[in-house]
Amino acid sequence: MERSYDDKLKNRNFGDLFYETQYWLIFLAPNQSNIGTCVIALKRHCGSLSGLKEEEWIDFGKTVKQIESSLKKAFNPTLFNWGALMNTDYMNEKPDPHIHWHFIPRYRQKVEFGGLIFEDLYFGSMHPRPVLEISENARQMIIGKIKENL
Amino acid sequence: MERSYDDKLKNRNFGDLFYETQYWLIFLAPNQSNIGTCVIALKRHCGSLSGLKEEEWIDFGKTVKQIESSLKKAFNPTLFNWGALMNTDYMNEKPDPHIHWHFIPRYRQKVEFGGLIFEDLYFGSMHPRPVLEISENARQMIIGKIKENL
Numbered sequence: 001m002e003r004s005y006d007d008k009l010k011n012r013n014f015g016d017l018f019y020e021t022q023y024w025l026i027f028l029a030p031n032q033s034n035i036g037t038c039v040i041a042l043k044r045h046c047g048s049l050s051g052l053k054e055e056e057w058i059d060f061g062k063t064v065k066q067i068e069s070s071l072k073k074a075f076n077p078t079l080f081n082w083g084a085l086m087n088t089d090y091m092n093e094k095p096d097p098h099i100h101w102h103f104i105p106r107y108r109q110k111v112e113f114g115g116l117i118f119e120d121l122y123f124g125s126m127h128p129r130p131v132l133e134i135s136e137n138a139r140q141m142i143i144g145k146i147k148e149n150l
Numbered sequence: 151m152e153r154s155y156d157d158k159l160k161n162r163n164f165g166d167l168f169y170e171t172q173y174w175l176i177f178l179a180p181n182q183s184n185i186g187t188c189v190i191a192l193k194r195h196c197g198s199l200s201g202l203k204e205e206e207w208i209d210f211g212k213t214v215k216q217i218e219s220s221l222k223k224a225f226n227p228t229l230f231n232w233g234a235l236m237n238t239d240y241m242n243e244k245p246d247p248h249i250h251w252h253f254i255p256r257y258r259q260k261v262e263f264g265g266l267i268f269e270d271l272y273f274g275s276m277h278p279r280p281v282l283e284i285s286e287n288a289r290q291m292i293i294g295k296i297k298e299n300l
Contacts (some may be wrong), residue, residue, distance in 0.1 A: 009261065011156065045171075048218065049211075049214045049218070049230070049232060050214060050215045050219065052211055052214075054208055054211060057207045057208055057211035058204055058207055058208065059259070060207065061199075061202055061204060061207035064199045064200060064202075065200045068198065068199070068200045069200065079198070079236055079237070079240055079245075079247070080198065080199070081162065081233070081234070081235045081236075081237065082199060082233065082234045082235075083231070083232065083233040083234075083235070084231070084232045084233075085231045085232075085233070085276060086229055086231075087229070087256065087273075087274050087275055087276065088226060088274065088275075089232065090229055090256075090258070090273075090274055091274045095186060095229075096170070097229070100227045106237065123240075124237050124238065124240055124241045125237055125238075126235060126276065126278065127278075128276065128277075136212075
């Protein structure tokens with residue numbers, strides 16, 4: 001990754017970078033209303049899924065398996081939602097989308113972790129989730145728990 | 151595909167099957183509020199993305215490229231949303247999810263086709279879209295237009 005691109009990615013507010021695979025970066029998303037929600041972004045700049053190369057899809061498949069398995073062990077979610085939307089970028093005057101996946105664990109039950117309670121209020125639907133931003137300390141504890149199981 | 155499984159898929163209300171690749175089936179989704187919205191379902195039964203095989207990811211990548219390119223030529227959407235959710239299946243007493251992708255073209259502009267007007271009211275967001283069910287005849291015209299460009 002070129003240094004200049006690092007900075008570009010930082011401005012996208014994907015969250016806290018905590019892991020990388022050959023082609024993908026894994027961030028803990030800023031909104032943790034569903035504990036363990038991540039953003040998985042392509043390392044190189046590319047604006048639509050049509051532009052992904054075969055080896056990037058293969059590595060993505062491995063990443064899916066790895067992060068789902070880790071989350072399952074860490075917080076026992078019921079299922080996982082995956083979405084590549086890139087909607088908000090098109091609200092800019094000059095859209096410059098960058099491929100990233102929203103990885104949202106969904107929970108039938110409440111989760112208690114680090115003294116906080118996480119509740120998936122709209123389990124079973126895509127109703128917009130409330131925003132829950134948590135402390136740097138809590139984010140680091142969640143990242144630790146995910147990495148323990150990666 | 152075993153015959154019994156065909157029937158199972160039919161009950162899932164994915165829409166009108168109109169195309170298949172090596173591992174995936176493409177349906178025109180029942181809700182056409184965004185014209186060209188499709189469901190792409192795995193042929194074999196598998197309940198989570200972690201279970202996908204390398205060759206299924208590779209074929210999925212090709213399918214993404216093919217259907218995005220076809221839609222672009224057919225109706226000129228601004229961008230595409232992709233999501234694998236499987237939420238509603240978990241509202242059943244005995245969940246039996248089946249991998250399927252929601253492929254939702256998003257439009258900055260209105261589209262007129264076959265005497266109907268299609269408007270993406272919440273362009274730029276994931277606000278739930280209104281439901282627009284159209285006639286069998288209109289669905290077949292849309293399928294024809296997509297297949298012309300596949």
